[in-house]
Amino acid sequence: MSGISIDSYLLSTYTENKAREAKSTLGKDDFLKLLITQLQYQDPLNPMEDKEFIAQMANFSTLEQITNMNKSLEAFLKSDALIKYSQLIGKSVEYSKEGEQKQSIVKSVRMNGDTVIIALANGDEVESSSITKVSEAGENDSSDQEG
Structure with a gap:
């Protein structure tokens, strides 16, 4: 059988x-x-x-x-x-928004369905996939110190 x-x-x-x-x-x-x-x-x-x-x-x-x-x-x-993404709170991140590279401090992290949304000190909210660099807050590259 x-x-x-x-x-x-x-x-x-x-x-x-x-x-x-x-x-x-x-x-x-x-x-x-x-x-x-x-x-x-x-x-x-x-x-x-x-x-x-x-x-x-x-x-x-x-x-x-x-x-x-x-x-x-x-x-x-x-x-x-x-x-995992909550570890970014207080860190400085570089991200891409509307084709422009920006930098800000992460204030909070939240879920929107299956997507992680990062809320930043400058008022922007971006998806986690937009982040291109993470560093300690206050840590600046020589290029960041210009201007």
Whole structure:
């Protein structure tokens, strides 16, 4: 036995309906609905064997655990980015804004969705990807001392 068997008609009908809803992946709720539908429409003269049902429930459990772990990892990575960039507070940064190189002191860091936004002493707010140089506040290159 191959372990897991799902009625191909039910699977194709189910995936066609889900495709119409513009979902790109099946989640744990979708998997459970599919399993319940399969149980409802199984052949009473040839029901699903215990081993098959247990294997599908194990797959469901694994899917749920992976989904939860993925959510936890995403939350961790977001908080990790914020913590990483918070080390810039009080530092002098050079950044590119509207094609011009500028310099200021970092006052605060915040998240806007998945993007880290750096608030600067001169009133500018820039994305972290705009920063080109970080140095100690008050540290000036010879080029910065001109003018």
